[in-house]
Amino acid sequence: MLIKLTGGKVYDPANGVDGEVRDIFIENGRIVSPEPTAKVDHEYALHGRVIMAGGIDPHSHIGGGKMTIARMMLPEDHIGNEVARTELTRAGVGHAVPSTMTTGYRYAEMGYTAAFEPAMLPANARQAHMEMADTSIIDKGAFVMLGSDDFFLRQLAAKADFSAIKDYIAWTMHAAQAIAVKVVNPGGISAFKFNQRKLDLDEKHTYYGVTPRDIIVNLARGLNELGVVHPLHVHGCNLGVPGGYETTLATIKGAEGLPIHLTHIQFHSYGTEGDRKFSSAAAQIAEAVNANKNVSCDVGQVMFGQTCTASGDSMRQFVNTRSADPKKWVVMDIECDAGCGVVPFKYRDKSFVNALQWAIGLELFLLVNDPWRLFLTTDHPNGGPFTWYPHLIRLLMDKNFRRDMMQKINQDALQYSTLGSLDREYSLYEIAIMTRAGPAKSLGLVDRGHLGVGAWADITVYDDNPDREAMFTTPELLFKNGELIVRNGKIVKVVNGGTHVARPNYDPGIERSLKRYFEDFHTVRMDNFRLSDDEIINGGRGSLIIQPTRARAA
Amino acid sequence: MEPEKSSNGANHYQNVACPFCGILCDDLEIGPSGSGLKVLKNGCVKSVAGFERPLVEPKPQVDGKDVSLDEAIAEAARLIRESRLPAFGGLGTDVDGVRAVIALAEKGGGVVDHALSDAQYRNFRVLQSSGWVLTTLTEARNRADLFIIAGSDVHKLHPRFFERIVCNEASMFSDNPPKRTVVFLGEGLDQSAVTGKERIGEIVTLPVKSERIAEVLDAMRALNKGATIPGDDIGGLPRAAVDDLLARCKAASYGVVVWAPPSLGFPSADLTVQAISEFVKDINLTSRFAGLALGGNEGAVSAGAVCGWQSGFPLRVSFASGKPDYDAERYAISRLLYAKETDLLLWIASFSPDLTPPDTDVPMILLGTPSVKPARTPKVYIPVGTPGVDHAGVMVRVDNVVSLPLRKLRQSNLPSAASVLEKIEAAL
Numbered sequence: 017m018l019i020k021l022t023g024g025k026v027y028d029p030a031n032g033v034d035g036e037v038r039d040i041f042i043e044n045g046r047i048v049s050p051e052p053t054a055k056v057d058h059e060y061a062l063h064g065r066v067i068m069a070g071g072i073d074p075h076s077h078i079g080g081g082k083m084t085i086a087r088m089m090l091p092e093d094h095i096g097n098e099v100a101r102t103e104l105t106r107a108g109v110g111h112a113v114p115s116t117m118t119t120g121y122r123y124a125e126m127g128y129t130a131a132f133e134p135a136m137l138p139a140n141a142r143q144a145h146m147e148m149a150d151t152s153i154i155d156k157g158a159f160v161m162l163g164s165d166d167f168f169l170r171q172l173a174a175k176a177d178f179s180a181i182k183d184y185i186a187w188t189m190h191a192a193q194a195i196a197v198k199v200v201n202p203g204g205i206s207a208f209k210f211n212q213r214k215l216d217l218d219e220k221h222t223y224y225g226v227t228p229r230d231i232i233v234n235l236a237r238g239l240n241e242l243g244v245v246h247p248l249h250v251h252g253c254n255l256g257v258p259g260g261y262e263t264t265l266a267t268i269k270g271a272e273g274l275p276i277h278l279t280h281i282q283f284h285s286y287g288t289e290g291d292r293k294f295s296s297a298a299a300q301i302a303e304a305v306n307a308n309k310n311v312s313c314d315v316g317q318v319m320f321g322q323t324c325t326a327s328g329d330s331m332r333q334f335v336n337t338r339s340a341d342p343k344k345w346v347v348m349d350i351e352c353d354a355g356c357g358v359v360p361f362k363y364r365d366k367s368f369v370n371a372l373q374w375a376i377g378l379e380l381f382l383l384v385n386d387p388w389r390l391f392l393t394t395d396h397p398n399g400g401p402f403t404w405y406p407h408l409i410r411l412l413m414d415k416n417f418r419r420d421m422m423q424k425i426n427q428d429a430l431q432y433s434t435l436g437s438l439d440r441e442y443s444l445y446e447i448a449i450m451t452r453a454g455p456a457k458s459l460g461l462v463d464r465g466h467l468g469v470g471a472w473a474d475i476t477v478y479d480d481n482p483d484r485e486a487m488f489t490t491p492e493l494l495f496k497n498g499e500l501i502v503r504n505g506k507i508v509k510v511v512n513g514g515t516h517v518a519r520p521n522y523d524p525g526i527e528r529s530l531k532r533y534f535e536d537f538h539t540v541r542m543d544n545f546r547l548s549d550d551e552i553i554n555g556g557r558g559s560l561i562i563q564p565t566r567a568r569a570a
Numbered sequence: 571m572e573p574e575k576s577s578n579g580a581n582h583y584q585n586v587a588c589p590f591c592g593i594l595c596d597d598l599e600i601g602p603s604g605s606g607l608k609v610l611k612n613g614c615v616k617s618v619a620g621f622e623r624p625l626v627e628p629k630p631q632v633d634g635k636d637v638s639l640d641e642a643i644a645e646a647a648r649l650i651r652e653s654r655l656p657a658f659g660g661l662g663t664d665v666d667g668v669r670a671v672i673a674l675a676e677k678g679g680g681v682v683d684h685a686l687s688d689a690q691y692r693n694f695r696v697l698q699s700s701g702w703v704l705t706t707l708t709e710a711r712n713r714a715d716l717f718i719i720a721g722s723d724v725h726k727l728h729p730r731f732f733e734r735i736v737c738n739e740a741s742m743f744s745d746n747p748p749k750r751t752v753v754f755l756g757e758g759l760d761q762s763a764v765t766g767k768e769r770i771g772e773i774v775t776l777p778v779k780s781e782r783i784a785e786v787l788d789a790m791r792a793l794n795k796g797a798t799i800p801g802d803d804i805g806g807l808p809r810a811a812v813d814d815l816l817a818r819c820k821a822a823s824y825g826v827v828v829w830a831p832p833s834l835g836f837p838s839a840d841l842t843v844q845a846i847s848e849f850v851k852d853i854n855l856t857s858r859f860a861g862l863a864l865g866g867n868e869g870a871v872s873a874g875a876v877c878g879w880q881s882g883f884p885l886r887v888s889f890a891s892g893k894p895d896y897d898a899e900r901y902a903i904s905r906l907l908y909a910k911e912t913d914l915l916l917w918i919a920s921f922s923p924d925l926t927p928p929d930t931d932v933p934m935i936l937l938g939t940p941s942v943k944p945a946r947t948p949k950v951y952i953p954v955g956t957p958g959v960d961h962a963g964v965m966v967r968v969d970n971v972v973s974l975p976l977r978k979l980r981q982s983n984l985p986s987a988a989s990v991l992e993k994i995e996a997a998l
């Protein structure tokens with residue numbers, strides 16, 4: 017069946033198309049360029065509409081044990097936010113930590129076709145994938161967490177051959193069915209188990225004697241040499257610490273030119289100026305990002321209201337439990353592998369600190385020049401639920417709206433930020449980069465995030481409403497692999513998305529030491545630790561999308 | 571030990587995960603024996619009983635009479651369609667079974683709850699009111715130098731827990747320190763499995779009534795904060811014993827308090843879990859300590875987890891209105907049955923024969939392993955296979971972190987509960 021989308025304004029940055037009026041043709045799920053004489057089976061007249069590729073969220077906590085802990089811990093998040101089952105869609109709940117199916121529907125209704133779980137623990141990978149399998153419609157993928165797991169730390173401490181370290185990284189990506197690797201508070205999650213309460217970039221882990229810097233450099237270099245497209249995804253040391261920006265700057269320098277992705281940099285851009293010893297260092301961070309082309313980042317914008325923070329960073333989350341709201345929280349040490357901390361939180365617009373966090377995030381958006389290296393996230397649900405994205409887009413595209421919002425927040429906070437002096441307004445083209453083309457390129461998603469011939473037809477059609485929040489809240493149409501899924505913000509068809517993975521090469525010889533390690537120390541055997549392809553495919557409910565890697569260097 | 575030659579299509583399997591209790595050991599070796607299976611290595615009483623149960627394949631029944639599977643499914647669908655508020659209970663099944671039963675409950679407008687929820691709620695209530703610091707099996711196994719077993723007959727619930735987690739020979743941080751102290755805080759707890767001089771330094775027995783464990787923990791918490799407590803008796807223990815226990819906790823490099831909610835069978839036992847959890851939180855202000863909750867047999871953990879991620883709530887959810895409606899008291903199936911608020915019970919028990927359905931005059935659809943013997947003849951009976959024996963599957967382990975793949979170990983015509991539930995849903 018040949019489908020024609022006629023007359024829309026196309027924003028397709030991957031192909032340099034900036035609002036040109038173009039027709040798009042879809043056949044067998046992909047964008048095609050048919051013969052002029054080909055018969056069109058279905059035409060959508062989209063004159064005046066805005067067309068983009070489906071949105072891609074490169075950092076959103078949608079699946080895995082800590083999300084289900086959060087869901088179970090917070091019935092108050094769900095009550096009043098229940099969604100009834102329909103003939104097409106399943107029942108569900110939630111605001112900050114929505115249930116799985118509801119998460120998928122909300123992304124689709126917002127014009128998104130993919131989201132990536134950034135903190136999948138190897139030990140919890142099976143459950144993370146089961147939850148993502150139950151996340152309807154959208155494609156997904158996950159970044160597997162390394163850097164506080166004892167196997168890796170033992171390798172580093174023993175000064176293992178670097179190719180063995182690479183083999184282990186690649187093996188873990190296969191075993192956990194991951195597309196990328198994340199490091200969270202490098203070594204710090206493990207150090208916390210030894211009762212260390214902070215671990216600076218050059219501070220030694222008391223047991224292993226290695227530093228976060230060693231860990232970052234080894235993982236970043238390893239991934240680079242393995243040819244994995246997405247660089248090491250770094251949740252740095254000292255999250256949320258006033259003065260933490262210095263660590264962030266040192267981390268950028270410490271990467272020694274290796275590609276790295278700094279995630280939720282908002283939480284890592286705090287200075288210590290002023291009476292309250294808390295100020296914005298967004299300008300310094302943005303300058304460093306602008307100057308270092310090897311660095312990409314996402315913001316982790318804070319939004320006001322109730323949410324729940326959920327992180328692998330047990331060390332920092334244990335400190336944050338003091339601010340838990342409501343007053344309940346979970347911190348876990350996990351499987352000689354990782355940890356987690358789940359702490360509900362309410363960001364208040366009248367709070368000095370929260371208002372400044374909000375301002376710092378916006379400053380970063382407005383001060384980093386290159387949208388190809390900066391992605392739009394709230395670090396769902398840590399800064400706020402992903403359903404805030406349309407509001408956030410309006411804040412970036414509409415300076416008058418931004419000024420109005422600035423009036424409502426704690427005014428002292430604005431004195432410690434440069435936000436008031438920033439006039440930049442994002443264009444639709446830049447938004448399309450930050451929410452589609454950029455993440456697709458960074459994650460190495462072939463044939464996604466763009467609208468050129470050959471791309472999968474993940475397409476969002478918006479009304480060109482000057483109220484950009486309204487525009488991005490309710491797309492008129494959403495196509496997933498060429499099928500119409502959403503019309504006027506309502507789901508008309510439900511499909512199962514696929515799972516993106518990447519599979520760098522490894523020497524299977526690594527399994528000899530892994531097998532022994534699992535048998536000696538673990539409670540799970542290596543063969544059972546590893547997720548098979550069949551588990552993802554699960555009789556056709558799911559599918560694997562294997563993304564290419566570059567050739568492995570040594 | 572050499573396995574016998576296969577006589578029934580069964581093979582010799584290694585690294586088999588065991589679904590017969592919540593800790594899901596995955597190191598079993600199982601081979602064929604006669605017409606059945608034999609646990610060759612790393613078994614225990616429960617796993618041997620489970621895996622070696624002979625295969626019988628009775629026919630489905632309606633009102634006690636043999637029928638075809640299709641007829642049984644049609645009758646089950648009819649009963650659900652006509653029910654005002656069907657109750658989907660037992661839930662002794664794997665992840666796919668829970669997925670299928672939630673889908674069916676949504677479509678049929680019913681309530682979901684697990685047979686062992688009363689025990690699980692001793693934990694869930696704490697999670698929902700104050701939270702905790704927890705650890706997992708591998709972490710505890712390698713790291714703990716102090717185990718406190720709080721009022722729980724762990725050995726009975728999990729016959730290999732001590733062998734695998736406490737008395738393990740190899741440990742990653744074994745020189746730091748070399749020996750473990752195991753404290754039994756409770757009366758009549760089976761200590762027989764705590765053996766091995768290399769690993770176990772000292773066993774301390776503190777016989778306190780289960781109902782009074784919270785007093786001991788609360789007192790230690792207060793003492794740790796610098797409070798003074800008068801008297802020489804705390805929770806029925808000599809004052810010195812409590813002081814000594816607190817000193818051990820503070821000196822431990824990584825202490826672990828173990829409890830199993832099914833063992834805490836007294837009113838408001840959630841407050842005991844909370845006392846443990848709050849004590850552990852406080853100790854963590856200066857040193858490291860963690861809780862380790864056990865139990866979760868009969869697929870209870872999988873049921874809570876899947877219901878948690880799909881509906882947002884850990885069981886006791888009603889879909890009668892189309893939306894998930896949560897009430898941890900009202901939607902306890904035992905209460906619905908007692909108060910006659912449900913008119914149909916669908917019961918799933920695919921692991922052990924112990925998960926017998928409640929003796930009720932409410933009509934019942936039973937999806938059970940053939941060894942489950944209900945007190946009354948169900949309206950509809952559909953024999954189902956056991957996940958990890960008759961068909962493959964996945965289950966979530968008791969620490970809610972690890973989940974394990976289960977294998978099909980023998981040829982069996984018994985369908986999975988998931989496949990039966992999906993067919994009933996399709997027939998609704």
Ligand code: SF4
Pocket residue numbers: 588589590591592593594595612613614615616617728729730731
């Ligand atoms: S302890 Fe539990 S999981 Fe382990 S073998 Fe026995 S019944 Fe199975």
Ligand SMILES: [Zn+2]
Pocket residue numbers: 075077134135280395398
């Ligand atoms: Zn995150």
